Amino acid sequence: MKSTPLSLLCATLLLVLPAFAQFQFFDQMFNQGGQQQQQPQNAGSDSAWYKQQYEAVHCDKYLCPSTLSCVHFPHHCPCAFPEIEDKVELDDGSMVCVSKGGYKAGEAARKIQLARKGLL
Template sequence: MYLSLLPLLTLPLLASAQFGNFFEGMFGGGQQQQQQQQRGQNVASDSQWYQNTYDGASCSNYLCPGTLACVDKPTHCPCAWPDVEEKFELDPDGMAICVSKSGAEGMTKLKVELARKGLL
């Protein structure tokens, strides 16, 4: 008689073990594990990753500090976000900046020129 009750007594334990992970995931118990996994994929908040990548880059000419592109000279460095930035050369010595595009065609260039003259 006691042997026939054994399966009935172990059934709730088996169900709990079987569906425990399901219910944790369904009702937020697995969030902590997901957050820990995501934290492992994030880039460090210090500059060490960038320094290591920069130091490990191979370039025989000029390595652009903003994009790590290897180019002939600094003015050839691309903007990091060309869809939303425009590049402007500030002087013949090779100084260039990338500025967020703003409004109508030519408006960004006008703003850069006004800023260079101290009017903006």
Template sequence: MYSLQRSLIVLLGLLIASSTAFQFFEQMFGGGQQQQREPQNVASDSNWYRENYDAAYCTNYLCPGTLSCVHFPHHCPCAFPDTEDKVELSEGIAICASKGGWKGGETLRKIELARKGLL
């Protein structure tokens, strides 16, 4: 009887030790779960952009700023329409400029003033 109890105690001890060791290695090597990593800054070169530009399929005109596929370059959307206004400078030429002021059309008004040399 005594040896049976001793054997059970040894077996129980081995189970606990192996369970503890397994938990240690599981935590150490990720245990099949994806670990949370800090976000990484994008590279300081243009490789990521060029790879996406080269991979983009467009049969018309691929906008360099937004990678949108449009029929004509002046149809390119602004990258940040909430904070930018699109302004056509002349036939086929358009720019995106930061929204200026609280009134609609303020950016266009300022660009027109700059064209006239008044701003």
């Protein structure tokens, strides 16, 4: 039996099209159909992205500027990187996050208090 170019083309398409459809399915599933959220790249000097995020948050209490968390009081704000930062509440009702930097527990808070008193 002699195969014609048309029958070869049809056989090839029957094998290739299902595989192509399968790859399109996985591409859409993992890439959300090509719609990826854009993250700022090297945006240190551009505050537009941060302003957009800040304005999109709804908070009827205090909005923490570093984490955009909504809390009752400024000293309730969490640190952005609690694994590597210690939160230190200051006497004036504010707080700061400082690098743990290998200090003993509570050492960063003690040094901040000493510095505020002018002893360090």
